[in-house]
Amino acid sequence: MGYPFLVTRNKRGNRSLPFVDIRAVALYSQPMVRLSVLYPATPGSTFDWKYYLGPHLVVARQLLLPRGLVRIEVDRGIGAFPPGTPSHYHAIGHLYFESMQELDNALAATAPDLIADQRKYYNGDSLVQVSEVVPV
Numbered sequence: 001m002g003y004p005f006l007v008t009r010n011k012r013g014n015r016s017l018p019f020v021d022i023r024a025v026a027l028y029s030q031p032m033v034r035l036s037v038l039y040p041a042t043p044g045s046t047f048d049w050k051y052y053l054g055p056h057l058v059v060a061r062q063l064l065l066p067r068g069l070v071r072i073e074v075d076r077g078i079g080a081f082p083p084g085t086p087s088h089y090h091a092i093g094h095l096y097f098e099s100m101q102e103l104d105n106a107l108a109a110t111a112p113d114l115i116a117d118q119r120k121y122y123n124g125d126s127l128v129q130v131s132e133v134v135p136v
Helices: 022-027 049-067 100-118
Strands: 032-040 069-076 089-097 127-133
Touching: 032 100, 049 069, 049 089, 049 100, 089 100
Parallel strands: none
Antiparallel strands: 032 089, 032 127, 069 089
16 A cells, blocks of 8 residues: 555656545555554563464454454564664554444453464563554
């Protein structure tokens, strides 16, 4: 998925007028809701990336897609500021839903299963943030 407004180039390489990608306009026309699960890289904590990116995401998709999940994004912590500082988080998982109602319904039906599965890849205490996605 690109940006809703793109500048293109003609055959000579000159910039041409921008066009509007209608799919992107529809995607950003109403606020989405995002549930973020943060996995702190605390002393002694471990994170099993193979399990998380494999079996756990399969389970998450199976449980949540029928309940309104739009997409999943995953951030892998590689560092912090200032440069050279270790990341504060092993990972941050983002689950996107069209509305708070869909998110609430999905969690009511699946949270116990997802929380139980978390112990298979992370041995710390995760943090959860619910956000409205603000297009900029």
